[in-house]
Amino acid sequence: MLAKHLRAITGLALVSVLLVACGSGASESGSGDADAGPPRQGGSLTVLQSTEPRTLDPRTMQNNGAVNAMVGNSLFGQLLIDKTGGGYEYGLAESLSTTDGGTNWTLKLRDGLVFSDGTPVDAADVKANWERINAPQVAPRNRAAAAHLKNLAPAGQTLTFTLSEPIPQYPNSIVESSMNWIAKPEALQAGPAAFDAAPIGAGPFVLESWRRNGPMVLAKNNSYYDKPRPYLDKLTLLPNGDENQVLSAVLTKTADAGIAFSASIMKQAQDEGLQTTTQDFSGGRLYNLNTRLAPFNDVRAREAVLRAVDREFINASTVDGKGTVPQTLFHKGSPFYSDAPLPQHDPARAQQLFDQLAAEGKPVSFSITSYTTSVSVKTAEAVQAQLRKFKNVTVQVEVLDFPAATAKSAQQTFQMMAGGVLFSEPEPQLYEALHSGEANNTIGLGDPQLDAALEAGRRGATPEQRKQAYADVAKRYNELYPWLIYLAPDYSILAGQHVHGVKLYAQANLRTDQLWTSK
Amino acid sequence: MSAESVAGSVAAPVVSPVRRRRNVLVWLSTAWILLVIVVTVFAGVLPFADYGVPVGLPRADPSGDFHQLLGLDGQGRSVLSRLVYGARVSLLVGVIAGTVATVIGMVLGLIAGYFRGIADTIIMYVTDALLAFPPLVLLLAISSILRPSFYTLLIGLTTLVIPTFARLARANTLNWASREFVLAARNMGWGPFRIAFREVLPNVIPSVLAYFPTVVAALIVAEGSLSFLGLGVPSPTPSWGSMIADGKDYLRTDPFLVFVPAAAIFLTVFALNQCGDYARHRFDRATRD
Numbered sequence: 001m002l003a004k005h006l007r008a009i010t011g012l013a014l015v016s017v018l019l020v021a022c023g024s025g026a027s028e029s030g031s032g033d034a035d036a037g038p039p040r041q042g043g044s045l046t047v048l049q050s051t052e053p054r055t056l057d058p059r060t061m062q063n064n065g066a067v068n069a070m071v072g073n074s075l076f077g078q079l080l081i082d083k084t085g086g087g088y089e090y091g092l093a094e095s096l097s098t099t100d101g102g103t104n105w106t107l108k109l110r111d112g113l114v115f116s117d118g119t120p121v122d123a124a125d126v127k128a129n130w131e132r133i134n135a136p137q138v139a140p141r142n143r144a145a146a147a148h149l150k151n152l153a154p155a156g157q158t159l160t161f162t163l164s165e166p167i168p169q170y171p172n173s174i175v176e177s178s179m180n181w182i183a184k185p186e187a188l189q190a191g192p193a194a195f196d197a198a199p200i201g202a203g204p205f206v207l208e209s210w211r212r213n214g215p216m217v218l219a220k221n222n223s224y225y226d227k228p229r230p231y232l233d234k235l236t237l238l239p240n241g242d243e244n245q246v247l248s249a250v251l252t253k254t255a256d257a258g259i260a261f262s263a264s265i266m267k268q269a270q271d272e273g274l275q276t277t278t279q280d281f282s283g284g285r286l287y288n289l290n291t292r293l294a295p296f297n298d299v300r301a302r303e304a305v306l307r308a309v310d311r312e313f314i315n316a317s318t319v320d321g322k323g324t325v326p327q328t329l330f331h332k333g334s335p336f337y338s339d340a341p342l343p344q345h346d347p348a349r350a351q352q353l354f355d356q357l358a359a360e361g362k363p364v365s366f367s368i369t370s371y372t373t374s375v376s377v378k379t380a381e382a383v384q385a386q387l388r389k390f391k392n393v394t395v396q397v398e399v400l401d402f403p404a405a406t407a408k409s410a411q412q413t414f415q416m417m418a419g420g421v422l423f424s425e426p427e428p429q430l431y432e433a434l435h436s437g438e439a440n441n442t443i444g445l446g447d448p449q450l451d452a453a454l455e456a457g458r459r460g461a462t463p464e465q466r467k468q469a470y471a472d473v474a475k476r477y478n479e480l481y482p483w484l485i486y487l488a489p490d491y492s493i494l495a496g497q498h499v500h501g502v503k504l505y506a507q508a509n510l511r512t513d514q515l516w517t518s519k
Numbered sequence: 520m521s522a523e524s525v526a527g528s529v530a531a532p533v534v535s536p537v538r539r540r541r542n543v544l545v546w547l548s549t550a551w552i553l554l555v556i557v558v559t560v561f562a563g564v565l566p567f568a569d570y571g572v573p574v575g576l577p578r579a580d581p582s583g584d585f586h587q588l589l590g591l592d593g594q595g596r597s598v599l600s601r602l603v604y605g606a607r608v609s610l611l612v613g614v615i616a617g618t619v620a621t622v623i624g625m626v627l628g629l630i631a632g633y634f635r636g637i638a639d640t641i642i643m644y645v646t647d648a649l650l651a652f653p654p655l656v657l658l659l660a661i662s663s664i665l666r667p668s669f670y671t672l673l674i675g676l677t678t679l680v681i682p683t684f685a686r687l688a689r690a691n692t693l694n695w696a697s698r699e700f701v702l703a704a705r706n707m708g709w710g711p712f713r714i715a716f717r718e719v720l721p722n723v724i725p726s727v728l729a730y731f732p733t734v735v736a737a738l739i740v741a742e743g744s745l746s747f748l749g750l751g752v753p754s755p756t757p758s759w760g761s762m763i764a765d766g767k768d769y770l771r772t773d774p775f776l777v778f779v780p781a782a783a784i785f786l787t788v789f790a791l792n793q794c795g796d797y798a799r800h801r802f803d804r805a806t807r808d
Binding site: 244268313316317318320372374377378380381382384385386388389396397398399 | 576594595755
């Protein structure tokens with residue numbers, strides 16, 4: 001039983017806000033790294049991350065490969081790691097279990113754990129970190145996972161806690177949120193500036209230096225619990241959200257690895273002899289249609305737009321046709337796959353609906369809110385260009401910088417906005433994004449039938465029950481037209497052939513303790 | 520009294536007329552500018568495709584099809600059509616901002632140069648401050664406050680070049696205000712405003728206008744820079760700068776998406792500069808005397 005939490009992946013220079021969630025069962029695939037031999041100790045690597053965090057306080061960072069996962073994993077390690085094919089591997093934690101179907105839990109930490117300053121790590125530190133996340137000053141969507149916590153009782157290396165409702169998949173909420181990172185509470189109390197200068201965690205690396213908008217140099221933490229990891233002596237993280245520049249940097253050996261968000265860049269990297277590592281997810285890149293506001297408070301307007309847009313055209317225009325257009329809510333390899341097809345391109349039906357709405361005095365007119373990244377703008381323009389072929393619909397593209405766009409998303413004042421949902425285990429990602437009343441349900445969807453199906457999926461005791469529940473979710477989802485899912489997730493790590501140990505887990509999180517170099 | 524009567528029987532010297540240098544580049548430049556103006560003015564009645572609607576596959580190569588003469592952009596839209604309609608934005612912004620700035624700058628420069636005193640001090644402080652500000656930073660600041668649009672571009676670019684014209688007009692006014700005909704007008708009892716605007720201004724105008732094409736060229740480049748940075752006119756309205764921005768991600772595979780609008784900017788700016796140089800040589804006394 002595993003669960004997880006959603007994070008609005010606001011990948012600044014990336015694609016757009018990716019409401020990413022994945023969980024147990026994320027399958028990883030890639031090219032290269034075969035016959036690499038035993039890991040080599042020493043050496044250094046430079047890796048490009050999409051954006052750097054504002055501060056190093058774990059609760060302000062997003063535990064997502066597209067955002068801050070590399071920094072968090074390096075400095076604070078991981079309590080849990082989800083395994084390909086299901087189940088969990090334990091990191092700082094030794095076990096996490098429930099005896100009553102997901103209400104009461106027991107977390108045990110490894111013995112002998114120490115922070116990078118040599119002081120011991122115990123369950124009280126976990127409690128302090130989790131309570132900091134579940135604080136009013138943290139955005140509701142970022143504390144959604146911790147908001148379920150009650151009665152945290154630390155005793156030595158053991159923490160017992162209760163959830164506000166039974167959530168059998170709760171470990172996934174930990175894996176995919178900043179609850180997975182434990183920092184030294186006393187160091188956090190010293191304030192953001194002091195903590196940013198000398199963060200203390202129990203991760204594989206310690207901060208050596210950090211120049212804002214420049215290199216973050218991390219040195220090996222000799223007291224890391226999982227010897228002989230980390231293999232690297234030094235890891236340098238550089239921010240760069242432009243995947244074209246990332247590809248160029250890795251090709252020219254300015255950097256050793258970086259993140260790409262499109263299949264076209266991944267294909268170019270492979271053609272140039274780089275290795276790529278990716279994960280399979282359900283969901284994908286999408287547009288959120290805000291059901292609170294006109295015109296999308298009318299389901300016909302939502303259907304019209306979804307039928308009008310040819311998703312294959314977006315694939316061709318944004319990623320050179322090398323991406324995959326999802327046909328179902330759950331991808332074919334998912335245990336929750338059902339064959340209910342996503343709304344298909346049907347221009348005649350779309351025009352009919354546009355005309356019908358115009359005749360009723362409700363012509364469809366809206367803005368697409370896009371991030372400033374080129375891929376986000378290109379996608380918005382591709383949708384706009386296609387809708388320009390139809391009568392009785394007008395579309396503007398509104399390009400906002402990251403803070404303005406995230407504020408608009410949080411305030412739910414957008415009409416149609418770039419986003420994303422990636423998940424392998426649908427809990428809690430799908431629940432939080434589509435269930436009425438949830439903080440991450442930015443589109444304001446509130447459908448009792450869908451809510452009931454999502455609740456059944458959350459609480460299902462057997463795989464069969466959950467599969468049936470998510471089949472009901474997929475069916476009802478297709479009748480509500482809440483998202484325009486246009487491309488399957490194409491997140492990948494590009495790396496030179498000398499880079500080894502590229503392992504992804506959860507929401508495309510790179511495990512920096514596993515990295516090594518043959519150079 | 521004729522030359523013959525003075526010189527008597529001496530034959531008049533034969534002076535061949537000064538041969539005016541014909542600059543082919545100026546003629547070609549004028550032709551290009553006229554072509555751009557005519558095509559953009561009549562774009563609506565010419566058979567160009569809708570600049571916002573895909574007419575084929577994204578990034579299709581140039582072909583014999585009229586809409587596809589220059590290929591299709593990343594959204595499958597005709598590059599030819601977008602180039603033509605993009606010229607409207609680039610030229611209109613350049614010309615309107617240049618014109619407004621010329622009028623405002625000339626009046627300010629005239630007031631500063633003729634009346635001197637406190638007006639001169641204030642106007643020169645403001646223009647010096649604006650000139651000292653990095654142009655692109657100023658434009659970015661304006662664009663960050665106002666929502667990107669055609670009018671935002673106009674405001675920003677106009678603000679940017681007013682000081683240039685003001686200083687130019689002031690310098691010319693100082694030159695003309697000390698001439699005898701101005702003194703004569705004053706002795707005849709004309710008021711200062713009448714002298715400034717009726718006597719001095721007509722002489723200042725040609726010199727200032729001679730810089731107009733050069734400034735328009737600079738404004739087109741500035742508009743291109745802003746649009747490249749995503750602060751130009753919103754999609755789907757094209758401008759040359761936004762076309763370059765759209766095409767930059769395909770530089771590796773489809774370089775024509777950048778080269779075509781870049782060539783249009785280059786040719787137009789080059790042509791305007793050629794015409795500007797010619798106009799300065801023809802009308803600006805400083806370059807002639």
